Amino acid sequence: MKISYNWLKKYIDLNLTPDQMEQLLTGCGLEVEAYEEVESVKGGLRGLVIGEVLEKEKHPDADRLSITKVNVGKSHSLQIVCGAANVAKGQKVLVALEGARLYPSFGEPFDIKNSKIRGQISEGMICSEDEVGLGASHDGIMVLDAHAVPGTHAAEYFKVEEDVIFEIGLTPNRVDAASHMGVARDLAAVINTRAAFEKDFFHKPVQVIQPTISELKITNRKNPVTVTIENAGDCPRYSGISINGVKIQESPTWLKNALLSVGVKPVNNVVDVTNYVMFETGQPLHAFDAHKVRGKIVVKKLHKQTPFVTLDGTERKLNGEELMICNEHEPMCIAGVFGGIHSGVSSDTADIFLESAYFNPALVRKASKQHMLKTESSFRFERGTDPANTVFALKRAVTLILEIAGGSIVSDLIDVYPDPIEPAKTEISYDAVRKLSGLNITNIMTDEILQYCGMTLLNKSDDKVLISVPTYKTDVTRQADVVEEILRTYGYHHIPVNEKFGMAISNHKADIKPALQKKISHYLTAQGFFEIINNSLSSLALAQKYNAEISPVKILNPLSNELDILRTDLLFSMLGTMQYNSNRKQQNLKLFEFGKTYFHSEGKNNETNKLAIAVTGNLHESDWHKQDREANLFYLKSIVLDTLIQIAPVPSDFLKWVMAEHAVFSSYASLQNRQSNIGYMGMLKKNFLRQFDISHPVFYAELNMDLLIKRAAQYKHRIKPAPRFPEVKRDLSMLLDAQVQYADMKELALKQEKKLLRDVSIFDVYQGDKIEAGKKSYALSFILRDDEATLTDKQIDIIMQKIETAFEKNLGAVIRK
Template sequence: MIISYQWLLEYLPEPLPVNELSQILTSIGLEVEAVEPVETIKGGLEGLVTGEVLTCAKHPNADKLSVTTVSVGGAEPLHIVCGAPNVAAGQKVIVATVGTTVYPTEGDPITIKKAKIRGEESAGMICAEDEIGLGNSHAGIMILPADTQVGIPASQYFNLPATDHAIHIGLTPNRSDANSHIGVARDVCAYLSHHRKSEHRAVMPVSFFDIDDKSGTDGWPAINVSIEAVEACPRYAGMGISGVKVGDSPEWLQRRLAAIGVRSINNIVDITNYVLHEYGQPLHAFDADRLNGGKIVVRHLPEGTVFTGLDDKQRKLRADDLMICDGNGPVAIGGVFGGKDSGITEGTANVFLESAYFAPMGIRRTSMHHGLRTDAATHFEKGVDINNVLPALHRAAAMIAEIAGGRVLPHMTDVYPTPLKTTEVSITYEHIRRLSGKDYGHEAIRNILLALGFGIQGETAEMLKLSVPSNKTDVTQPADIVEEILRIDGLDNIEIPQRLNISLTKALPTDRHMRERVAALLCGMGMQEIVTNSIVNSKYYPGNETLVRMINSLSADLDCMRPSLLEGALEVAAYNCNRRSTDLALFEFGNVYKHIDGKYVEESRLSLLVTGNARGQHWQYKAQPADIYYLKGLLNNMLAANGITGIATSYDGDTIVWKWKNRELCRMMQVPKDKRTAFDVKQDVYYAEIYWEVWYSATGSVKTRYSEVPKFPAVQRDLAIVLDTQVSYQQVQEVTAQLKLAELRTYGLFDVFESEKLGAGKKSYALNYTFQLQDRTLTDAETEQLMKKLADAYKNKLNALIRD
């Protein structure tokens, strides 16, 4: 949300510097994320002054230049070389002094410096209007009236408004009461009342003017309003304004809207936008002459009804979309978007002004479904004050009458079948003290609540019975009252005790420590953790019939729950690679979702992604690209660190599948090129996804055993075997494991050799074995016997030949 500083000051009892105001806002829970200056004219004409040309002579070395002396109110006149054809002695002009930065209408800013121009010194510039951003003319310098005072700032002469600031507030969804300038001002005034003991409240510029019933209606009949969908629209009010003239808004109104990032359209629409951001109450203006039948009906229409909006797009309505209809059909989507056939145009003479309350849930569903994220919809979906309907309506009608020359008609409509019941909350002073951790005085509590608009319905020495103002839609229980008190006292004034006593009421997840352990291990191996969105685009998964699709999707690009972590990791990889950060090692803990046999399944996964270089360039070695073996090494390190053994490997196409006790533990692959291309990733990517529940079960079955460091040396032997090319290294591992050699500590493959000398369809594996005992040193005879067992097993079960 953006607030205009100058606009907000109108509702405050005293002017506050923008920095102090920002601190107050953050202290009361309206966190200021940024403060940006807003200038009507770039630079604010700073450094520019009015002057008088005292003398003007032709430049001795240039036909088109003049040498002038100009008084700007100082002790000595300035010598300025000027190229304008219309400069002459006696003129009052605008002068940019040395050091001033001017901002032309077109082009880059220019800082004025002392210079010599064709041999003549020049200390300033006499300005044309386009040179200082006041217009487009460059025919000559600006000539001011003869009675202009010399030496006054140009900003003062042109009566520029005070520099405004756009205050960006990170408004939380529950704070609909502060979703306007008056709402923010109310909180600031309550803060000032509490801390500075003033009696001021936020100024409420409501114009409840008297309407002359004898003024006539110019033959314009009243608009009759009826509500058929009362639950979706509990209140609807309207007022007619005749004889308006649609045109540009006055400059002050355009500046106000521009300061908060709202584009000016015309005076009628601008006024509705102004009141929206002033009160937080959305309004809509209809061209009354284009409303058929002289009536408004608030209702639902049949599924599939076609509606044409202000943007000329046709939309098919849902049965629960709330529509504003006239005698012929829909003219607006209630609280969301206006219709083409009833909007304000240059020819509009009569206006019907709508101010209503629409139920938040229905507005959000309609807005999200049709992709219409309008200001009105975002206000309604958070909840607006139903008692603001009439004040905002009167305010806008008064402004239209004043600015657009209209006349407010006598027959205002306010359909409000069931008035809102006031919420009441009882709270004890002891509960406030216990929950806030601060001992507030009773009078301080009462004053804060009164300043915020709460009513005191009953009071004892121990408790308060309060009526909640209708703008506080999120206040429903005693804890909410305490929050309001803490906010106005200032969140940064909460005292932090030296000792905190905490009672954990809920056990931590059983796998939390394992997650932290694995995350620390992966970070130690140079990987970085990422967190991606669980809601993704269904176009990533064509033909996937198990997708969990969103009923109310946030957008067309976020419409299903992810069935895999791969796509999110590829989005992160693409983002980084496009910014020349190409060496990535990423991991993510996350859940995946699927819909099978009418049931929704949620599973925890751990993903690993590597791409680019596993090791960068160094003077001692070349860069090492990441590959599938590098990723496999990371996984092996994880298995070893967690004591997981008994892993079986198989292949599912190009995917390597690791199993533990016949349960899938991990899938690892090189991401296919077409998948990478879909995410605009041009380099090779290697990916693994771990089934976390299986991993957690595997680690839980590990029994920790301790043994002393061997005192006796290990013995190493090499063995080279010739095998058929279709025999995999996994089969060699399986045969080795079947022997169950207690003396065998480790073994591994250190060379693969293929040549015609070995024979057609043959390959050679070279393996290294390490043998060791705890109680003694192995003899050569014992070692040779172990090697013979291995060789015989390979011969018998793999048809291997032993190479000398």
């Protein structure tokens, strides 16, 4: 939520730096996530002044350029070359001086420098409105009022406002602070409390100033509106009033600037007033075209599947649980959420009906989620607005509308409130306050803080006090809530810290997962990979499209249909990240992610830690001294194996790649150890990638981190002396059937000699027109070593003969001598 410092100061006399504001707001539970100094015109028109064109003559070397002399309030005039056709002697114009930075309406900012244009010196620039961000027109230079004074700063002339915008991370229970008045109340409570009880506090006590409202003068009662609420529990309070003869037009600058400061785009003066009052008081309002109301408002639920076209032009089918604002014949608005396309204020509107209501928060929240409509109104209504605020906010809006849009009141103020909501009453114990808060505060201090917080003391004794909680504090309902109010107002920094710390020694085994993930992360980032973190929510429809047998963990109340299960693998979120980057011309990607996957089995939900690794495009960015090399499956395999080595050395017989068919992989292999499947990798199918708008091949691997962590915990490091006797290397070339895999050859070789054969590796593979079809040429290297003596040629020859015989007999190999 955005809060404007300038706007806030209308209700409370503040003299705080942004840092002090941040400290106070965060300290009282309104965490400031960021703040930014802004201007109503970007750049603040710094370096721009008002100028007067004293002379104008044609440029000697350019038909479309003029040479002007401009008075900018200095002792001498400036010569400026201007290309605008409408420049003329005697005009008051906007001049950018040397060194000014301009922020145009379209395009990047640029700096003004003295220069020569076609041989003539130009000492600045005469500006059009789009060149300085004041509009969109580029038809010519801005011609200002004849009474403008040369040398006046443009910021002063155009009344540019400087402001500080605070971004507050509002928690769901703090709807009382979802407005500038609400934040002002909190600040006043904190400032007054700390000023009363802290000697060196940096601010004087303050009072909250209520917004101005005028007495409602009813011109006549020719446009009465009746209000019927079918179920008072759905809408406990409904207020409204009719105004005729309003003039719909653009809002004044002050109103537009206020809305823009909190991220709201101005629409027209009436709609802007309703938004302004909402951000001011926290009470959402809605303005109807009175001719659509037809004299009657009915608040009710409609039948299931009733069609309703909302303001965004979308036809939505109601589910029968939405609370609707209707006229006598048709729905006009989803209560508290979104208006209808035909009932709102338009440029043709002259008469309006203004609504201010308190709706059941649960109904608003359900309707908002059902139709995926998150609005500023629903944000407040679903958390619980102040039922006591509807009439005040309505009067405030009427005051502003009559001021800036004209018109006259043509009905009584309607206020349907059959069962008034009384302020909550809570009894608190002074001892309980001290016990729960950890603060050693007196009873008198507690009473004062409670009153600063807006609470009323009803009945007081020596050890207890009965208080009345304002209706805007919807989350304060019990003693613990009151203590929290006292704590955040008085300040958490007052809680004493014990100088002695106790420590319990635990004998449980250390969790090696963080250290292991860090080690793997360091390795992968060293190889040029980037770590990503994705949402744990995914789409059931997408997951079942490729694996109908999955048993996902479903979300009971999903945010959307695309986020209705906990993800069953990391693949789809990885591809989403690749798609996002690919759409931004980032084609060469090397990514990895640690994350959990979830599934439902045997009546309970389970989760598994996984590691996903993916590559696409070139392995490195193009460079003059590096040859482009595209990612492939063998590169990914090497990364996977090296990743496993980061966990623990891998025995030669520990892992096995098993090829298989797969729905989304054109090449797929599962990685198995002696007991279980620890992961898989493969190349994704082109038609599958097209659904993510990815054109390059993608190679993907996913490892079960839980199994790998278990193996790392079991592994014990051993230190061995360096070999005393040398290794011997022998090469072997052979012709085999194409379907024979390297893993089969390595496994068979190691079976022939378990003691002396240390390693088998492949250094060449050929398959082409120089050998017969269906065949493949392999070249392998064999490392042999005896730890007790130097190997003799005879020993080596015997071992190699055994391997050759095994290859010929079991694999049909033709050994090349």
